[in-house]
Structures are given as structure tokens and as C-alpha cells.
Amino acid sequence: MSSEPDAERDAILAALRPVVDGIAATFGPLCDVVLHDYRTPEESVVAVAGSLTGRAVGGAMSEIGMRVLAHGDEAQDELNYVTRTRNGTLVKSSTMVLRDSTGAVFGALCVNVDVSAVAQVHGLLGTLAGVEAAPPELPTTTFGNDIDSVVDALVDVHQSKQRGSWAELDRAERLELFGGLDSRGVFAVRGAVEQVAARLGISRASAYNYLSRARADHDTSTGGPA
Secondary structure: OOOHHHHHHHHHHHHHHHHHHHHHHHHHHHEEEEEEEOOOHHHOEEEEEOOOOOOOOOOOOOHHHHHHHHHHHHOOOEEEEEEEOOOOOEEEEEEEEEEOOOOOEEEEEEEEEEOHHHHHHHHHHHHHHOOOOOOOOOOEOOOOOOHHHHHHHHHHHHHHHHOOOHHHOOHHHHHHHHHHHHHOOHHHOOOHHHHHHHHHOOOHHHHHHHHHHHHHHHHHHHOOOO
């Protein structure tokens, strides 16, 4: 039987399901809307309308959702940010966190709009007006129904920033890698430590050790627990 907090959260999600369809219908095929329940990160998608990001009910959260998890109840709405999908589609998104009556974050309502055509027209008009500007370098976001692919993509991004394989990293760089992944909420996902260890080619014990040390260093630098 559901506890009282879970019953309230279930009711909020149920009330938002028609909103998902309504927003998607308003914006048309260039939009998709995804409703997440973060109580089950590996299967957080509970409703979806549209196919822009290829999400399906029962699919996993994206790295944006992991970032929300990392901030816990301190998470804030992220509105009108622009990113790219893995296939290069330019997407403008808004992630609105869901809270229960105690203020606890338990999910999110996400709206994604394909603005690739708008960006092309903007660039064309700029060229015609003689006011061309270099396009901003946008982050790439992994939207996937498989949590493993999202975790793997984040590991690859953070490791590429170190410009070397795990064996080539010194201790500080290894701690920075684990600290960066932790700050993005990767280790809030069940089994992520083991997956990261396998991706890096290290033992599970080593991964837990580096994560523990990275968190200790963070606590020392901030004067308290993360």
C-alpha cells in the first residue's frame, strides 16, 4: 500500500499526464514533452508525447535529470536552455522540477522544441544583413531510454576533458573525473559505480575508493558535506 508521500506524488503525476499531451499538441511535431518520476531513475519516464528525443514510457532519465538528482531538493527549474542531441538536432528545452507538499523534489516535466530551422533562418538573415556571428558552441545532451548509454556518454565526455586514458591520468585528474561525474548525479543511479569502473577498466573497489576520496576533497573545500 502506498505511503502518504507516495500517494500525493502519484496524484501529481496523474494530474500532469493530460498536460503532457496538451503542450505537445499546441507546439506540434517539432516538440516533445516528457514527464519523469525520479523515484525510479532507471525507468523515470511515465508519460511522453512527441518523438523529438526518442523517449518512451519506461525509459531512463537523461543527464539533465541526473543533474537534478545531484542537487536534490535544492534543484531549480532550468528554463530555455539550448543543447544538441547526438544526431545534431538543435533543441531548446525547459525542465521544471516537481515537488510534493513538503518541498521534496521527486520528478520533472520537460519540454523540448526543435529549433534547428529557426537557427538556420536566423543565420541566413544575419548573412543577408552582413552581421554574421560565430555560432555558439553548444553542449551535446544524451537523450536515451537506456540509462547505461547515458552514463557511458557522461563518462566519455568527462574523460575526454582529461585528454588521456585512465592510465595516463595522475591522482588529481582521476579525482577530478570522479568528482565531475558525481556532481552530475551519475552515482545516484543504481549500479553506476560498477558501470563506470567497467568503462574505465578499473576494479569496483578502486572506483568506490576514488569516489569516496573525491567526495572527501569536496567536503574539505566547501567546509561541509556535499
